[in-house]
Amino acid sequence: EAQVTQNPRYLITVTGKKLTVTCSQNMNHEYMSWYRQDPGLGLRQIYYSMNVEVTDKGDVPEGYKVSRKEKRNFPLILESPSPNQTSLYFCASSIRQGAREKLFFGSGTQLSVL
């Protein structure tokens, strides 16, 4: 089954404790992206990747890191989480970054930073 798999689904952590949210897709997609979704602010892009070893900042990259060592995986790293990073996170992928390409989303990670 074609899918984007995110883990964990829920995560509660404390300020400053490094964490990684994993994202994997099995569709051989070139393009992958991370979003966060907050009430009143909608979906905002954190980082994106056009292909292996090609990543770039989105609209809200501060406090986040990503890597794309393999085509299928695009982990999101919070080196020192802070409470303002409490949010619902989505990973997404598409076959390429084209005008009409459909985005496939993972099921989301609800992160709470205490």
Added chain:
Amino acid sequence: RKEVEQDPGPFNVPEGATVAFNCTYSNSASQSFFWYRQDCRKEPKLLMSVYSSGNEDGRFTAQLNRASQYISLLIRDSKLSDSATYLCVVRAGAGGAGNNRKLIWGLGTSLAVNP
């Protein structure tokens, strides 16, 4: 002015009703337009792309008005299962940073279909 604006609703309609949502966008160079559906706390899923000539998919009809810079979604014969938030999404036109002609997401319109 926000780049993509939607009426947040909620729209409460009875089963079988016809309901329409509008979405306005500010960048006249925008290239592509979409409606995504999102159930509460779940991932967005593409409902339909919006084409210049308008397009229909079953009970759903999408239209684009470039002159007035808005897109619309019409849902006919509403079902209980249509209850969700509908996100208007616009892809920036040429000239965006790098190759990331980014998607700009509206905040969504909430629809509740009641028995």
